[in-house]
Amino acid sequence: MFVEAIERVDPFVRPILSIVRRYGSSEVIPACSTMFFVNEQACAVTCKHVAEQLVNSDSIYQNYLRFLGERRAFLRDRNLARRQEELEQKYNLRQQSIIRIRNQFVNSVDQFTEITYHFHPTQDLAVVQFKGYNQIKYNACAVFLRDNSRIKQGRSLCRLGYPFPEFTNYRYNPDLDDIEWTTEGRSNTPRFPIDGIITRLRAENNEIVGIEMSTPGLRGQSGGPLFDTNGIIFGMQSSTRHLHLGFDIEDREVIVNGRQTRVSNYPFLNVGQCVHVDIIKKFLRSLNIKYYEG
Template identity: 60%
Template sequence: MFVDAIEKVDQFTRPIHFIARYYGGSDIIPGTATLFFVNEEGCAITCRHVAEHLLQAEAIYAHYLKFKTELRSYGSGRVSDALRTRLEDQYKINKETAIRVRSNFVNSVSGFKRFTIHLHASQDLAIIQFHDYEAKHYQGHAYFLRDGRHIRQGKYLCRLGYPFPEFTNYRLNQQLDDIEWTNEGRINTPNFPIDGIVTRHIGENGGQSGITGIEMSTPGLRGQSGGPLFDRAGVVYGMQSATRHLHLGFDQTNREVISEGLKRRVSNYPFLNVGLCVHVDVIKNFLREKNIRFYEADGDTGA
C-alpha cells in the first residue's frame, strides 16, 4: 500500500541522534528524533520540543561545568557530603539531571558551519536551516498537500521516523570525563513506518482558531517526532508530534482470571494511544512567514 511512498519519503527524511549522560553516572543514554527536508537549500522541519533539546544542549553543559568548577574551588581533597549536597541543591542537580547532551544529524548535510532554528510560537513545530554546508546527503524534498481541506476523517495515511536508537558509535572518554561520538560501531538507525486513519481534526480555542492538528488512530512512537505524515503518493499531510492517551473506561480492578492454569487477581486500566500530527496548513504558513521555499502537490484520490 505505502511501499513506493515510503521509498520516496525516505529520500529526504533523516534521523537526529542524541546521546546523554546524567549526573553521577557513567552510562550513556541514546535517543532519536526525526526531521525532513522541505527544499533543496538545506531547510528542514521537526518538532519544537526536539529543536529545544538542540538549543538547550550547550546551556546544560555550561551549567554543569559551573557547578563542577565551584566544587573544585574548595580544594583537591575529598569534599564533604554536606558541602556537595548544598551545591547540588544550589545548582538544582540530582541523579535525574542531564549534564551533557550531544546531537548528530545523520546523512543530512556535512561540513555545515552553523544552523538556525525557528520555533513556532504556539505549535510543536520548528524549522532548521543549515548554513555553509559542504555537501548534502538527502535526495529530493517534501511536497506538501496543496489543499488541506482534503484531509478528511477516515483518510488512510502513513508516518515515517526513527523510533529505535540502534546506533552505537559513541563512548565515554575517561581522560576528558565527557561523552563523544566515534567512528566505530553502528552509525545508522533503521527507519520505521506506522500507518493509520485520520480520526479527528484538532483545533485551538474550541476550533475558533481553525484546525491546527490531525489525530491518527495509531500512536506515534518515541523518536518518530518530527517525521512526515503522508499518503500513498508520498505527498505530505502533516508532521508527527505527540501521542495522546485516551482512557477507555473499561477498567478491571482486582478481577479473578486463570493464567497458565492458576487463578490470579489482576487489574487493568486500558487506554487508546492515538497520534497527534501538526496540520499541513500550519507548516506551510510558518514556512511562508520565514520566507522559506517549499513545494506543493495534489494528494492521492483514494480513501
Template identity: 65%
Template sequence: MFVDAIERVNLFTQPMHSIVRLYSHSEIVPGTATLFFVNDEGCAITCKHVADLIRQSDTIYHNYLEFQGARRQALREKTAAQLISQLEVKFKLTADTIIRVRNNFINCVDQFEKLSIEAHPTQDLALLRFEGYNRLLYRSHAVFLADTSRVKPGRSLCRLGYPFPEFTNFRYETATDDIEWTTTGRVTSPSFPIDGIITRLTGDNGVATGIELSTPGLRGQSGGPLFDTKGLIYGMQSATRHLHLGFDIEDQEVLVNGRKTRVSNYPFLNVGQCVHVDVIKAFLHEKKVKFYEG
C-alpha cells in the same frame, strides 16, 4: 499500499542521533528524533520539543562544568560532603538530571558552520536552517498537500521516522570524563513506517491545527512526515495521546497460567497527534522559506 511513497519520502527524511549522560554515572543513553527537508536550501522542519533539546545542549553542559569547578573547590574543605550537597541543590542536579547532550545529524549536509532554529509560537513545530555547508547529503524534498480539504477522518496515512536507536558509535571517555562520538560501531538506525487513519481534526475556534491518527506515533518518530500513498505531506508527527477507554477492571479474579490471581486493568487507547499541514505551510511562508505543493 505505501511502498512507493515510503521510498520517495525516505529521500528527504533523516534522523538526529543523540547521546545523553545523566548526573552521577557514566552510562550513555542513546536516542533518536526525526526531521525532514522542505527544499534544496538546507531547510528542514521538526518538532519544537526536539529543537529545544538541540538549543539547550550547550547550556546543560555549561551548567555541569560550572558545578565541576565549584566541586573541585569544595573538595579542599573539611566539610566537602555537605558543600557538594549544597552545590547539587544550587545547580539543580539529581540522579535523573541530564548533564550532557551530544547530537549528530545523519545524512543532512556534509558540514555546517551554524544551525539556525526558529520555533512556532504555539505549535510543536520548529524550522532548522543549516548554514555554511558545501554539499547536501539528502536527496529530494517534501511536497506538501495543496488541497487541504482532503484532510478528513477515515483517510489512510502513513508516518515515517527513526524510533529505534540502534547506532553504537559512541563511548564514555574516562580521561576527559565526557561522552563522545567514535568512528567505530554502527552509525545508522533503520527508518520505521507506521500507518493509521485520520480519526479527528484538533484545533481551536474551528481552525484545524492538528491531525489525530488511530495509531500512536513512536518515540523517535517526532518530527517525521505524515503522508499519503503518493508521498504528499499532510503534516508532521508530534506526540502520542492516551485516551482513557473506561473499560476498567479492578481486583477481578482470573486464571493466569492455570492459577487464580486477582488483577486490575485500566486500558487506554494510544493515538498519534500530528501538526496539520496548513500550520506548517503558514509557518514556512511567514519565515520566507521556499516550499513545494502538489
C-alpha cells in the same frame, strides 16, 4: 499500500541521533528524533520540543561544568558531602538530571558552521536552517498537500521516523569523564513506518491546527512526516495522546500461567497527534522559506 510512498519520502527524511548522560552515571543513553527537508537550501522541519533540546544541549553541559568548577574548590574540605549537596541544589542537579547531550545530523549536509532555529509561537513546530555547508546530502524535498479538503476522517496515512535507536558509535571516556562519538560501531539506525487512519481534526481559536491518527506516534518519530500513498505530506508527527477507554478492571481474579491471581487494568487508546499541513506551510511562508506543493 505505502511501499512506493516510503521510497519517495525516505530521501528527504533524516534522523537526529543523540547520546545522553545523567548525573552520577557513566551510562550512555542513545536516542533518536526526526526531521525532513523542505527545499534545496538545507531547511528542515521538526518538532519544537526536538529543536529546543538541540538548542539547550550546550547550556545543559555548561551548567554541569560550572558545578564541577565550584566543587573542585571543596574536594579537600572535610564537609565535602554537605558542600556538594548545596551545590547540587544550586545547579538543580538530581540523580536523574541530564548533564550532557551530544547530537549528530546524519546524511543531512557535509558540514555546517551555524544552525538557525525558528520556533512556532503556539504549535509544536520548528524550522531548522543549516548554514555554512558545501553540499546537501539528502536527495529530494518534501511535497506538501495543496488541497486540504482531502484531509478527512477515515483516510489512511503513514508516518516515517526513527523510533528505535540501534546506532552504537559512542562511548564513555573515563579519561575525560565525558561521553563522545567514535568511529567504531554502527553509525546509522533503521527507519520505521507506522500507518493509521485520520480519526479527528484538532482546532484552536477557530483554526484547524492538528490531525489525530488512530495509531500512536512512536518515540523518535517526533518531527517525521505524515503522508499519503503518493508520498504527499499531510502533516508532521508531534506527540501521542492517551485516551482513557473506561474499560477498567480492578482486583479481578484470573488464571495466569496456571495460577489464580488478582489483577487490575486501566486501558487507554494511544492516538497520534500531528501538526496540520496548513500550519506548516503558513509558518514557512512567514519565514520566506521556499517549499513545494502537489
